[in-house]
Amino acid sequence: MEEYLLCGKLKTLGRVNILPGRVATSARRYEKNGRLRNLLRNAAITALFYLGVPPRSLVRFYR
16 A cells, blocks of 8 residues: 555655666465456555555455
8 A cells, every 4th residue: 555655755756757667576465366356456455455444454355
């Protein structure tokens, strides 16, 4: 959830530039749970965060 807070603060400083290159991440969770389940979980966590649920409470949904 820190990335949402960081992006919000960066917007106030000016334009954000996208750097060339790629980022590698693990597909393990997507392979285990499937794309739809991960999509829905991430959307729910993000919505709860914006509704004011503290990140410490949201961490249980990541596991």
